[in-house]
Amino acid sequence: MTVFVGEHDQWRHEPLHLAVLGYLKDHGCAGATVTRGIAGFGSHTRGTTSVLVEIPSDLPIVVTVVDQPEKIDEYARHVAGMLSGGAIAVEDTDVQFCSAGFQGGVPDVAVADVMARTPDVVSPETPLATLVQTLLESDHTVLPVVDADRRVLGVIGDHDLLRAGVTSASLSLHRVADPTTLATLLRDLGARSEVVGDAMTTPAITVRETARLRDAAHLMHVRGVKRIPVVDARDRLVGVLARLDILSCIAEGHPRPTTTRGHALPLDHRRVSEVMDASAPAVTETTPLADVVDTLLDSDAKRIVVVDDVGRLAGVIVDTDILARVEPEERPSVFTMLRSRWSRDADRRVRRVYGQRAADVMTSPALSVRDDAPVIEALRISALHHVKRLPVVDTDGRPIGMVSRLALLAASLALESDPTHSR
Numbered sequence: 001m002t003v004f005v006g007e008h009d010q011w012r013h014e015p016l017h018l019a020v021l022g023y024l025k026d027h028g029c030a031g032a033t034v035t036r037g038i039a040g041f042g043s044h045t046r047g048t049t050s051v052l053v054e055i056p057s058d059l060p061i062v063v064t065v066v067d068q069p070e071k072i073d074e075y076a077r078h079v080a081g082m083l084s085g086g087a088i089a090v091e092d093t094d095v096q097f098c099s100a101g102f103q104g105g106v107p108d109v110a111v112a113d114v115m116a117r118t119p120d121v122v123s124p125e126t127p128l129a130t131l132v133q134t135l136l137e138s139d140h141t142v143l144p145v146v147d148a149d150r151r152v153l154g155v156i157g158d159h160d161l162l163r164a165g166v167t168s169a170s171l172s173l174h175r176v177a178d179p180t181t182l183a184t185l186l187r188d189l190g191a192r193s194e195v196v197g198d199a200m201t202t203p204a205i206t207v208r209e210t211a212r213l214r215d216a217a218h219l220m221h222v223r224g225v226k227r228i229p230v231v232d233a234r235d236r237l238v239g240v241l242a243r244l245d246i247l248s249c250i251a252e253g254h255p256r257p258t259t260t261r262g263h264a265l266p267l268d269h270r271r272v273s274e275v276m277d278a279s280a281p282a283v284t285e286t287t288p289l290a291d292v293v294d295t296l297l298d299s300d301a302k303r304i305v306v307v308d309d310v311g312r313l314a315g316v317i318v319d320t321d322i323l324a325r326v327e328p329e330e331r332p333s334v335f336t337m338l339r340s341r342w343s344r345d346a347d348r349r350v351r352r353v354y355g356q357r358a359a360d361v362m363t364s365p366a367l368s369v370r371d372d373a374p375v376i377e378a379l380r381i382s383a384l385h386h387v388k389r390l391p392v393v394d395t396d397g398r399p400i401g402m403v404s405r406l407a408l409l410a411a412s413l414a415l416e417s418d419p420t421h422s423r
Contacts, residue, residue, distance in 0.1 A: 315362030
């Protein structure tokens with residue numbers, strides 16, 4: 001976007017070009033430059049020049065703005081209302097290099113520009129049965145705990161419930177468990193007197209809505225949290241920032257190259273092979289279900305890859321895949337097995353599930369990324385498809401590792417991350 005104004009144009013007693021620049025900066029614009037012309041004219045002005053022998057006149061000022069199309073449209077509408085003359089021109093452009101708007105790969109915007117503004121919340125007095133029901137119906141596993149004035153007192157989620165013995169398996173497993181198992185959990189919780197305040201983590205780690213996204217991302221990475229409450233100047237909850245929100249923002253704000261270039265943008269420098277976890281537990285398509293579960297339970301990542309008869313990636317299995325895709329009558333036994341590893345009864349029942357192989361429960365085709373791909377490519381796939389851990393394959397399509405959201409966020413922050421601690 002190019003804005004043409006006069007040197008003497010004003011907006012609320014401030015030079016117009018500075019007012020436009022201030023608006024753009026406050027709204028997270030990727031970049032803008034003000035240029036003072038040496039000569040020019042408009043349809044309603046006479047010719048002007050900066051020749052020293054003439055009386056100083058109203059020289060042209062040009063504000064050049066570069067950002068994503070949808071943001072440019074928003075800026076243009078607002079800036080047009082500030083102009084009493086001049087012109088605004090908008091055109092497509094090919095960004096071949098950009099560093100000013102990125103610090104270590106994270107766009108230089110405020111947390112308020114990225115956060116979710118209407119998060120679910122609970123109070124310390126909320127019954128645990130109500131909390132679990134809310135979490136089971138949502139797509140996340142952590143909620144802020146607030147008081148009557150929406151001040152954040154703590155957070156509560158899947159890990160807190162497991163630690164307190166409220167649940168004996170992750171909520172992701174409960175979501176795909178058989179109806180009887182789920183009904184039993186909610187009935188048992190409803191008969192208990194515990195409330196959220198008995199199990200929550202306090203104090204909560206929070207971030208201000210005016211904080212820069214990079215600083216919030218760094219805090220989340222260092223403290224190992226996936227979702228963080230966002231507060232205003234009075235410490236009242238105004239939103240929640242998730243790791244996925246940050247990765248999506250990076251993916252949307254990172255320019256896609258349309259021409260070949262000899263230089264690299266941030267996050268194009270590093271390759272997936274540099275940030276992946278080189279361990280990738282694998283089974284074959286014909287591996288029996290019982291052996292699949294053994295391999296899965298031994299994996300810290302709670303997911304394994306499935307390879308075909310020549311070792312190429314055929315699919316991916318996570319614990320919820322198994323529970324959701326086995327025969328309904330076998331789900332209670334499989335749930336018990338995944339919850340507390342093998343019991344004799346679960347072992348006996350699962351081994352009787354004839355015909356159940358890895359190929360029967362895997363997700364296929366599986367999303368993957370090449371080991372020689374730039375990190376930004378893996379980040380885009382993870383953000384677009386909501387994949388927490390992405391298989392990494394070599395040039396022949398053989399799995400050689402996994403890359404996690406945590407590792408991708410660390411790469412975006414130009415930090416080192418231990419990929420074995422990624423979830």
